[in-house]
Amino acid sequence: MDRTILHCDCNGFYASVECVHNPKLKEVPMAVCGSPDNRHGIILAKNELAKRQGVLTAETIWQAKQKCPDLTLVPPHREEYLRYSKLVNQIYLEYTDLVEPFGIDESWLDVTGSRRLFGDGRTIANTLRERIRRETGLTISVGVSFNKIFAKLGSDYKKPDATTVISRENFQQLLYPLPVDQLLYVGNAVNKTLKKFSIRTIGDLAGCNKAQLSGVLGKLGENIWEYANGLDSSPVRRFDDQPEVKSIGNHITFRRNLTGTEDFKVGILALADSVAMRLRKHGLKCRGVQIIIKDPQLKSISRQTQLENPTDLAKELGQQALSLLSSCWSPEKPIRMLGLTAIQLTEEDCGFQISLFAPQQASDHQKQQELEQTIDKIRQKYGVNSVQQAVILKNDIGVDRSSKSNYSRKE
Numbered sequence: 001m002d003r004t005i006l007h008c009d010c011n012g013f014y015a016s017v018e019c020v021h022n023p024k025l026k027e028v029p030m031a032v033c034g035s036p037d038n039r040h041g042i043i044l045a046k047n048e049l050a051k052r053q054g055v056l057t058a059e060t061i062w063q064a065k066q067k068c069p070d071l072t073l074v075p076p077h078r079e080e081y082l083r084y085s086k087l088v089n090q091i092y093l094e095y096t097d098l099v100e101p102f103g104i105d106e107s108w109l110d111v112t113g114s115r116r117l118f119g120d121g122r123t124i125a126n127t128l129r130e131r132i133r134r135e136t137g138l139t140i141s142v143g144v145s146f147n148k149i150f151a152k153l154g155s156d157y158k159k160p161d162a163t164t165v166i167s168r169e170n171f172q173q174l175l176y177p178l179p180v181d182q183l184l185y186v187g188n189a190v191n192k193t194l195k196k197f198s199i200r201t202i203g204d205l206a207g208c209n210k211a212q213l214s215g216v217l218g219k220l221g222e223n224i225w226e227y228a229n230g231l232d233s234s235p236v237r238r239f240d241d242q243p244e245v246k247s248i249g250n251h252i253t254f255r256r257n258l259t260g261t262e263d264f265k266v267g268i269l270a271l272a273d274s275v276a277m278r279l280r281k282h283g284l285k286c287r288g289v290q291i292i293i294k295d296p297q298l299k300s301i302s303r304q305t306q307l308e309n310p311t312d313l314a315k316e317l318g319q320q321a322l323s324l325l326s327s328c329w330s331p332e333k334p335i336r337m338l339g340l341t342a343i344q345l346t347e348e349d350c351g352f353q354i355s356l357f358a359p360q361q362a363s364d365h366q367k368q369q370e371l372e373q374t375i376d377k378i379r380q381k382y383g384v385n386s387v388q389q390a391v392i393l394k395n396d397i398g399v400d401r402s403s404k405s406n407y408s409r410k411e
């Protein structure tokens with residue numbers, strides 16, 4: 001028997017929550033952005049009117065204002081978004097305990113066992129849309145299908161406030177003309193590879209040779225081929241069974257003991273680089289950083305500090321960790337092992353809180369962000385060793401990844 005999976009997606013989530021609190025915002029083009037005072041701030045979300053004028057998520061305020069000069073800018077209210085996210089998921093949970101959030105504003109629901117009680121997939125989807133609208137003021141679009149991948153495509157198919165059923169009978173007709181990068185897990189790099197083989201639509205992907213694709217893209221190739229053919233059987237997790245990433249850390253036992261600030265810097269930067277890359281991969285930022293230092297006698301200390309702004313950038317993590325290190329360890333004392341852990345992780349991009357006196361800081365942050373995201377893309381394409389900071393490249397302490405050193409060697 002086929003499963004009945006729903007994918008529910010809150011439409012324009014941040015902007016919608018802002019509009020619920022201040023209905024006047026519905027009548028003007030409006031966007032939620034990181035730091036409204038800064039031309040380089042980024043658009044995090046926009047309402048329908050702003051969307052119609054061409055405002056895009058992730059572009060700078062400056063770009064958005066060019067298209068829409070009377071755009072109203074609102075700073076984000078993180079706590080409120082989390083509160084609404086919980087409210088919405090609580091409503092989903094009245095229909096099944098198999099509710100798996102995917103980010104703050106999307107969830108999968110497996111309602112296979114609830115159909116006798118609440119009706120078929122479409123009926124439950126329509127009930128949910130009605131209740132969410134009435135009880136929260138938000139709208140959701142819902143995809144209903146026999147697997148998670150197609151359900152997600154369904155919630156994107158028609159919005160806002162719509163239900164789309166993707167069945168075994170209609171999936172080829174509805175989904176196969178769509179661009180292949182709408183499929184979950186087909187990112188930029190994969191999309192580029194697929195283009196080389198003239199695979200442009202989900203239908204192209206479904207019809208291509210699985211073995212050949214696997215030769216080019218490995219396991220991922222097999223997976224996306226199966227997804228395109230409706231063969232995804234991954235389960236929807238129980239709501240209280242979500243894996244939670246509590247911290248992301250790394251440590252290195254060095255080839256020789258570190259002494260002096262230059263050594264310390266290389267060690268910390270190598271760690272910060274790998275930790276920040278993993279933060280970005282998980283879409284997380286940290287509000288704190290912790291370091292562990294072990295001396296040659298294997299005595300260790302650990303220190304932690306709060307960050308002024310949540311970050312996923314190696315440069316900012318490294319700077320914080322370095323000043324933490326210098327506050328508790330003198331340069332002439334040797335270090336055998338160093339660990340760096342990003343703690344107090346958060347999923348949300350709440351923008352960069354600039355103090356009035358430091359607009360330069362925000363623009364530096366912005367530039368660094370672009371730089372590190374570019375490095376991610378290059379590494380995705382050419383491997384993790386393709387780009388390295390010069391300071392890490394030439395050293396004899398065992399953190400040069402290209403020399404296949406004892407990077408992240410376990411004690």
Ligand SMILES: [Mg+2]
Binds near residue numbers: 105
């Ligand atoms: Mg959404």
